[in-house]
Amino acid sequence: xxxxxxxxxxxxxxxxxxxxxxxxxxxxxxxxxxxxxxxxxxxxxxxxxxxxxxxxxxxxxxxxxxxxxxxxxxxxxxxxxxxxxxxxxxxxxxxxxxxxxxxxxxxxxxxxxxxxxxxxxxxxxxxxxxxxxxxxxxxxxxxxxxxxxxxxxxxxxxxxxxxxxxxxxxxxxxxxxxxxxxxxxxxxxxxxxxxx
Amino acid sequence: xxxxxxxxxxxxxxxxxxxxxxxxxxxxxxxxxxxxxxxxxxxxxxxxxxxxxxxxxxxxxxxxxxxxxxxxxxxxxxxxxxxxxxxxxxxxxxxxxxxxxxxxxxxxxxxxxxxxxxxxxxxxxxxxxxxxxxxxxxxxxxxxxxxxxxxxxxxxxxxxxxxxxxxxxxxxxxxxxxxxxxxxxxxxxxxxxxxxxxxxxxxxxxxxxxxxxxxxxxxxxxxxxxxxxxxxxxxxxxxxxxxxxxxxxxxx
Numbered sequence: 367x368x369x370x371x372x373x374x375x376x377x378x379x380x381x382x383x384x385x386x387x388x389x390x391x392x393x394x395x396x397x398x399x400x401x402x403x404x405x406x407x408x409x410x411x412x413x414x415x416x417x418x419x420x421x422x423x424x425x426x427x428x429x430x431x432x433x434x435x436x437x438x439x440x441x442x443x444x445x446x447x448x449x450x451x452x453x454x455x456x457x458x459x460x461x462x463x464x465x466x467x468x469x470x471x472x473x474x475x476x477x478x479x480x481x482x483x484x485x486x487x488x489x490x491x492x493x494x495x496x497x498x499x500x501x502x503x504x505x506x507x508x509x510x511x512x513x514x515x516x517x518x519x520x521x522x523x524x525x526x527x528x529x530x531x532x533x534x535x536x537x538x539x540x541x542x543x544x545x546x547x548x549x550x551x552x553x554x555x556x557x558x559x560x561x562x
Numbered sequence: 563x564x565x566x567x568x569x570x571x572x573x574x575x576x577x578x579x580x581x582x583x584x585x586x587x588x589x590x591x592x593x594x595x596x597x598x599x600x601x602x603x604x605x606x607x608x609x610x611x612x613x614x615x616x617x618x619x620x621x622x623x624x625x626x627x628x629x630x631x632x633x634x635x636x637x638x639x640x641x642x643x644x645x646x647x648x649x650x651x652x653x654x655x656x657x658x659x660x661x662x663x664x665x666x667x668x669x670x671x672x673x674x675x676x677x678x679x680x681x682x683x684x685x686x687x688x689x690x691x692x693x694x695x696x697x698x699x700x701x702x703x704x705x706x707x708x709x710x711x712x713x714x715x716x717x718x719x720x721x722x723x724x725x726x727x728x729x730x731x732x733x734x735x736x737x738x739x740x741x742x743x744x745x746x747x748x749x750x751x752x753x754x755x756x757x758x759x760x761x762x763x764x765x766x767x768x769x770x771x772x773x774x775x776x777x778x779x780x781x782x783x784x785x786x787x788x789x790x791x792x793x794x795x796x797x798x799x800x801x802x803x804x805x806x807x808x809x810x811x812x813x814x
Contacts, residue, residue, distance in 0.1 A: 378687075380659040384634045414684050473758040478565075479783060481686060481729060483760050485566040485608055485813040504566060504813040506639060508686040508729075525565055547639045547661065549603070 367560070369393035370405035372432070375422045376412025376444055385546035385556060399431050407438050407560060410445035411546070413508065416468070417456035419444060433461055438562045439538050440495075446533065446540035447511060455511050463538050466516045471509075471526055481510040482525045488543065493520035493534040495541075495558045503551045505531070505543035513542065566813040567777045567805070568608040568784035569798055570762060571791040573598055575614045575628065575644070580792065596631050602791070603638050605798040608813055610636070611664065611732070611762075611786060614644030615707070622651055626658040633659025641689050641732075647672075652679050656687065664732055666691040667705040670712065670719070673726060680727025689762070690728040692719060694749075695736040701749050708736050716749065717756055724757040731757065732786065735765040742768025742790065750780035762786050770796060770804040777810050 371382050373395045386393040393409070394401065402408055410432060412419065423429045432439070432449075441449045448460045453468035460468070473480040485504040488496075512529035515522060521532035523542070532541045539559060545552035573580045573595050580595050599610050612632065614625055629642050642655055643664030655663050669676050669690055679688050693708045694701045694716040701716035720731055733753055735746035745766045754761045760783035763776045767787035776782045790796045802812045 378656060378659065378661060380657065381633055381661065384659055385637065387634060388637065413686055415681075476755045476758075476781070479760045480758055481760075482565070483686065483730065484568050484783065487564045508639075510685070544639075547637065549637050553637060 367391070367407065368405045369407045369409065369560070370402045371395045371409045371411060372402060372428065373397045374412065374419065374426070374428065376414040376419055378413060379411050381544075382409055382411040382442065382546045385553070389553060389556060389560070391560065397426055397428065399427065402428075402431060403435070405437060407440070407562075408435055409440045409442065410449070411442040412444040414444050415455060416444065416447060416453040416458040416460065416511075420448060420458050420460060423448070429461060433463060436537060438559065440559050441538070441540035442546070443509060443542060443544060446542055447513060449533075449538060449540050450513055453511060464513075464516070464518055464533055464535055464540075466513050466518070466530070466533070468511050468513055470511050478526050481508060482512070483508050486523050486525055486543075488521040488523055488531045490522045491520065493532070493539070494562050495532070495534070495539055495555050496521060497554075497558060500551060500554065505541075505545070505548040505551055507543045509542060564811055566608065566811045567782075568762075569606070569773070569801060569812070570609045570611055570784050570786040571598075571602045571607050571798070572611040572613060572764065572786050572788045574788060575612055576616050578624065578628070581615070595628065596635050598792070599632055599636050599640070602798065603636050606802055606814065607638065607798055609638060609784070610640040612640060612642050613664070614642070616644075622654055625651075626654045629655050629658035629660040643689070643691060648675070649678055649682065652683060652687070656683055662687055662689050662729070664689040664691045666693065669723065670703065670705055670714075673722065676723055676726035676728055680729070685727050685729035688728050689730045689732050690723040691732040691734065692716060692723075693734045693736055696749070704736060717752060720753050720757050724759050728759060730760045730762060732762040732764060738766030739764070740789075741766055744768060744772040745776040745780055745782070745785070747775050747780035750776060750782055754781040754783070760784065770801050773801060774805060774808050774810065777805070
């Protein structure tokens with residue numbers, strides 16, 4: 367199985383590569399269009415800022431490549447947000463795979479710090495990358511923006527408001543949390559994705 | 563609210579080995595960082611902090627080697643700190659797989675570094691570590707491992723680093739560090755309530771009750787400790803079991 371991890375100017379794409387290695391999977395960190403298109407699975411990871419990352423993807427012509435992928439694609443964190451239509455982070459039009467909007471967490475209560483950082487529960491799970499054993503499991507989140515709940519939501523997390531912890535549409539999968547940093551729970555989710 | 567309070571073992575690293583001092587002196591060797599990290603991860607640690615306290619010219623290289631080793635072996639987030647003072651250092655560590663970096667004195671001496679790192683790599687990548695000591699009635703920020711006092715108060719500096727784009731604050735009470743007499747809950751609560759970002763409390767953990775206190779009275783988002791974990795005085799699983807029983811949200 368050929369796995370490509372899209373390499374772009376985002377934070378810590380390495381950690382996904384390391385996670386694959388721990389699962390015994392050889393993955394390629396690449397921004398080569400042909401290589402990405404030929405892969406069996408594609409992972410679109412990243413943390414960072416939306417507008418500069420979209421500009422980078424456009425510059426490398428990776429935006430149209432990602433939209434047109436037919437194999438299973440997993441977006442993680444910023445990757446998930448960029449798969450949506452629009453992000454409030456510097457008012458950025460994104461890839462539009464999902465029609466959803468990405469909103470900013472509003473800091474109103476000292477009890478709920480922003481960014482949302484740490485381990486939180488994922489609930490109401492459905493779709494291919496989850497299974498029953500994962501209902502109510504803790505996963506690791508680090509984000510200041512969130513995808514609203516919508517018809518494509520496959521996992522919900524409640525922080526300030528209930529938001530999409532994961533979404534799925536056709537061959538596109540995405541998680542707001544970091545499966546590569548979520549201990550054995552995250553490894554199970556990655557394995558589920560790899561066995562789709 | 564289900565966001566779990568985090569338990570974070572801190573591994574002080576010198577020459578590639580884990581050490582822990584009492585009040586920043588009298589270092590004791592406590593083993594291999596990656597093995598320790600793995601053991602903690604298996605016991606249920608939520609994150610790890612590696613603070614390199616060696617001060618050599620080769621620092622950047624040794625830090626990046628450490629980051630790479632940890633990142634390839636562990637499946638939980640970790641922070642690397644110690645002597646990071648430039649964008650280049652930050653970039654090297656990001657490329658080595660570090661999830662976060664922690665900066666202390668260098669951020670105070672050059673505050674625009676905070677803005678630059680946050681802008682370039684994102685706030686989530688940047689933890690600002692603050693060592694402070696209660697002197698008369700004020701909590702005063704100290705630099706260089708607590709050796710040099712500044713004229714800035716803990717609350718002022720906490721607000722400033724937040725505004726500049728820090729993602730988290732790691733506050734160590736020098737009065738409490740190494741005493742095992744409990745965290746500095748009162749000032750901790752003030753810091754936590756005066757900024758919008760998460761706070762990691764450090765310095766003084768001696769018992770499970772101390773963690774309960776820092777999460778309730780101290781309003782900390784995470785609790786950090788070293789020697790009590792390293793020498794097995796408190797097991798992380800036992801600590802979390804205790805906290806859960808007392809109604810604190812923890813990841814078990």
